[in-house]
Amino acid sequence: MDKAGVFMIVSLTILTSQINCQEAILHISNGSKEQEFCIVNNQSWTPVSKSLDTAVQYPLVNMISTLLCDPSGVSPEVVKGKALVVMRGDCAFSQKAVVAQALGAATLLITSNKTLVTPSANDSDYSKVQIPLALMRYMDFMEAQQVFGDEMEVKLYAPPSSKIDASIGVMLLIAICTVALGGYWSGACERERLNLDLGGASGDNKADSEDLPVYSPIKVLLLVAFMCGVLILMYYFYNILIYVVITIFCIASASALFNCIHAVLELMGCASGRFTIHNTTFSVRSLILACVCISISVVWGVYRNENRWIWILQDLLGVAFCINFIKTISLSNFKICVILLTLLLVYDVFFVFITPFLTKNGVSIMVQVALGPDASGETTPGNVAVPALPQTPAETLPVVMRVPRFSSWTQNLCGMQFSILGYGDIIVPGLLVGYCSRFDVWINSTKKIYFLSSCIAYLMGIITTFAVMLLSGMGQPALLYLVPFTLITSATVAGCKGQIKQFWTGTSYEVLESSQEPLLPEARPDHPIEAEPC
Known part of the structure; x- marks a missing residue:
């Protein structure tokens, strides 16, 4: 070598x-079936329940045909007290949340074809939003629609991770x-x-040693360089x-x-x-x-x-x-x-x-x-990025020890989490x-x-x-x-x-x-x- x-x-x-991960779980059911999907939210902004039992269940209103940058075309009676799902794009997450909140929605889900990142906003916008806000994969919502149809009940929760x-x-x-x-x-x-x-021992035997001695400061400098x-x-x-x-x-x-x-x-x-x-x-x-x-x-x-x-x-x-x-x-x-x-x-x-x-x-x-x-x-510590579509894994350097986080195995919808230590x-x-x-x-x-x-x-x-x-x-x-x-x-x-x-x-x-x-x-x-x- x-x-x-x-x-x-x-x-x-x-x-x-x-x-520091910000993943949460979207639980969808229709009375006879249930399934869970990965979502990303900002716990410091719009916290959700920590367990499925304590989470509030809302009927889901499908409005992915709209971006919800303004309330035009949306009837408050349709979305009041319900979970609203819209499409990502054209305006900030906080703007969509403020509009949904004004219409009376209880929760806002934003579907995305792009990488899911932790929702964030300007400091002045954080206090304006009082309803839970989360991003989910567009492909996951399409899968849920095929399984459950239009009659979907949803719960949002984020199990605490020690x-x-x-x-x-x-x-x-x-x-x-x-x-x-x-x-x-x-x-x-x-x-x-x-x-x-x-x-x-003969000189030949000594020469068989595989050791590489470093005895000179010049060698050290050359190594670091x-x-x-x-x-x-x-x-x-x-x-x-x-x-x-x-x-x-x-x-x-x-x-x-x-x-x-x-x-x-x-x-x-x-x-x-x-x-x-x-x-x-x-x-x-x-x-x-x-x-x-x-x-x-x-x-x-x-x-x-x-x-x-x-x-x-x-x-x-x-x-x-x-x-x-x-x-x-x-x-x-x-x-x-x-x-x-x-x-x-x-x-x-x-x-x-x-x-x-x-x-x-x-x-x-x-x-x-x-x-x-x-x-x-x-x-930025505290932010996550979850791919919205299946991707070929990016090549990374094999210079770390990796051990999966055991506490996240049962809730591993967004990808495995590892504790790592560099060589x-x-x-x-x-x-x-x-x-x-x-x-x-x-x-x-x-x-x-x-x-x-x-x-x-x-x-x-x-x-x-x-x-x-x-x-x-x-x-x-x-x-x-x-x-x-x-x-x-x-x-x-x-x-x-x-x-x-x-x-x-x-x-x-x-x-x-x-x-x-x-x-x-x-x-x-x-x-x-x-x-x-x-």
């Missing part, structure tokens, strides 16, 4: 905002387990490498590069999944049958495992837009990708960790909060790339956790104090992120909390143990004519270290 391709994936690990959903707990578990496993694996590989050095370039290219050439990113992700995630499962099988001591063809030896276990991993990646690539179940495969591949990346990229000292995490924090803040002032549509480059070209419709919120602090794990190996720490403290700091940081998100009702840039939590905690532990200098300088394998020697003396213990599988 080309290193540039992997770095391209990592450079697109985006902190995607969650949307902010604290079980999916957040699942997401927290995925995040902390991924970071901990990646960090532990990084430390285990370092322990095995040191044992190979003590055992006099590369990420900025990739993000900007994605912004301008999204429709082309999205398929390049998807292809790279399929290859990289399949390789990562193979490495992760192969390491587990090695740890379990599973047998590996071998056979030889033309003087080339093959492992039966590796071949079968490679076929399985490639198949999973291909299935995800083919069905990547099937929201109902494909999120399981995406999360599986994502976890493997993040674990393998944390294990593979090794930061050589705490100074590099501070530089990298700080620059990425600035990178994230700039592309999320500053670039909206520089783009034509007022959407940040980060959000535009994360959500695709149609991101402009979802820039960057796992990988970036995970690289620091990996360094702490390797440092524990260098100083022969049996309690793994640096590794455990950094994992706890990450857990506290991610909990804080979700807590602020729930309290504010807005998506949060997780690195804003994760970077300070992990950096400060790691530095504090090193200071309390009197090892801040060693922790800061770490070890750097410099390319010299002589053999490579780690700068940290604790990396050469006086007694052999028991190897852990890598």
